[in-house]
Amino acid sequence: MYPNPESITRVTSIGAGPIGAGWTAHFLARGYDVTAYLHDASETDAFMSILNTAWISLTDLGLSPGASLDRLQISTDLEDALAVAEFVQESGPERLVIKQALYARMGAILPPSVVIGSSTSGLMMSDIQADCPTPERTVIGHPFNPPYLLPLVEIVGGKKTAPEAVAWAGEFYKIAGKAPLMMKKEIPGFVATRLQEALWREALHMVANGEATPEDIDIALMNGPAPRMVSQGQCMAFHVACGAGGMATNLDQFGPALKLPWTRLEAPELTKELRDRMVDGCNEVAGSRHFEDMAAQRDREIVGVLNALKAARQET
Amino acid sequence: MYPNPESITRVTSIGAGPIGAGWTAHFLARGYDVTAYLHDASETDAFMSILNTAWISLTDLGLSPGASLDRLQISTDLEDALAVAEFVQESGPERLVIKQALYARMGAILPPSVVIGSSTSGLMMSDIQADCPTPERTVIGHPFNPPYLLPLVEIVGGKKTAPEAVAWAGEFYKIAGKAPLMMKKEIPGFVATRLQEALWREALHMVANGEATPEDIDIALMNGPAPRMVSQGQCMAFHVACGAGGMATNLDQFGPALKLPWTRLEAPELTKELRDRMVDGCNEVAGSRHFEDMAAQRDREIVGVLNALKAARQET
Known part of the structure; x- marks a missing residue:
């Protein structure tokens, strides 16, 4: 039709x-x-x-x-x-x-x-x-x-x-x-805005508590997570950073860190089912690619991004 | 010394x-x-x-x-x-x-x-x-x-x-x-990891609830917030997106959205003090730059980043 x-x-x-x-x-x-x-x-x-x-x-x-x-x-x-x-x-x-x-x-x-x-x-x-x-x-x-x-x-x-x-x-x-x-379901904020909003609320909490200024928040994001997140989303970033063990190593090793007060947002219970969904999902995205190839590709892309930013900032 | x-x-x-x-x-x-x-x-x-x-x-x-x-x-x-x-x-x-x-x-x-x-x-x-x-x-x-x-x-x-x-x-x-x-204070996770962790926990909640797969999370981040976040952190991104009114317009207009269930993380109370800290902080970073110039600079940088990513992906 x-x-x-x-x-x-x-x-x-x-x-x-x-x-x-x-x-x-x-x-x-x-x-x-x-x-x-x-x-x-x-x-x-x-x-x-x-x-x-x-x-x-x-x-x-x-x-x-x-x-x-x-x-x-x-x-x-x-x-x-x-x-x-x-x-x-x-x-x-x-x-x-x-x-x-x-x-x-x-x-x-x-x-x-x-x-x-x-x-x-x-x-x-x-x-x-x-x-x-x-x-x-x-x-x-x-x-x-x-x-x-x-x-x-x-x-x-x-x-x-x-x-x-x-x-x-x-x-x-x-x-x-x-x-x-x-999207799998109709949820308020869809996916990207929900992720951005979680980050934004934590930022507001930090500013409210005098832990950071808006400038600090932006320095942190622009120079830390962002150049990598352009190349790899948070799931594949963790998957590749953990070497051959991938997301399984991440969750099995750092799972307890989800209980730490590293943000005001409480983590979900890391059930076997959630663990497997994360691990299987990352393995599917990786396909047959070796983690070293994915890390090298990430690095090439970050280099390209950093050089592009430098060029765009020098032009002005 | x-x-x-x-x-x-x-x-x-x-x-x-x-x-x-x-x-x-x-x-x-x-x-x-x-x-x-x-x-x-x-x-x-x-x-x-x-x-x-x-x-x-x-x-x-x-x-x-x-x-x-x-x-x-x-x-x-x-x-x-x-x-x-x-x-x-x-x-x-x-x-x-x-x-x-x-x-x-x-x-x-x-x-x-x-x-x-x-x-x-x-x-x-x-x-x-x-x-x-x-x-x-x-x-x-x-x-x-x-x-x-x-x-x-x-x-x-x-x-x-x-x-x-x-x-x-x-x-x-x-x-x-x-x-x-x-940093202003010794806090667990410092600034960048706290922001990343808030995002990560929301991502885990979404995967746990069947609202998104790890691949969905990464597609959302890589193609949505990330290319902009390399150029502008979340504070200045909102400040510039709101035109001449800047962060004040953002908070005064979208403040009520902080009560919406757009993430599992509850927002802090948007007090006058928090509002002013956000607005003053963004105005300080902006200095004498006009929002249109900052938006144009953002766009130049995003163009550079997207072209750099395209080049790095075609090389392989």
């Missing part, structure tokens, strides 16, 4: 804010025809300003063949903006009543084969789609700010979403140059 | 593991004469293997003038290893009794003007220095793994440490090419 995601050429992006404008820039850079729906023509200047700023970075990253700002159309009429849409990225205001009304209208205007992805960071699709007459094709497609640069898109459906629409969205975002994360 | 940190040319590195060998590689790459103390000669091969691997990356990052592996000496005699030391980086086993005995010996052997930095990640200097006859010059100098690549060093003294020794260590590590974080 849904079209081949490779066949999509026309995207409609709803919203004039940094997220809507960022998505518009991203899809244009990947060679799509994009119609941007703005609520009011007075938003045009601010919208174009974000778009033009994003275009500088997108050009440096490399545009897709045929990509052009000339392939943008702007409309303040929703029916008009959706008329030729083959995919819709919705980045409207983060208020449930507004989104519900918007999905009620979009659900009536758009053919049911057109998938709608929502950029919401704080709402659940099961709530957003409540008044939509055709909710099967509505999914969460949550980007990370700035959406024209960061590859992540978290994808999950609501109660009424068809599994086929969720799978389709995953394929489409990947074709469109994003890194899709297919 | 302590020498000019610029005058230091001879460093002794204690420990044959990944941290001790990593520190040895770092100091050699920055042009120091380094004596490595190994507990046993049988550790030499593994030690040299780590060193040689690290040297590849350090060469790619750029060696300091005169830096050479030829300036390494290895000793299994502690008195001999410390004989010409002007600074000592201790990366011995993470067991308190072993460290206490080591500091008792080092404290008797070394002139009291030689600062000793400990790589410990889990112990407090107030405990480590308990049996040291000259504890004033003992400080924590905690690196992040891999220590030859990641710039962070967290610095804090114990109860008996002289404030001058802590300040000296901060200056010395900076001269030696590291990014020192001068």
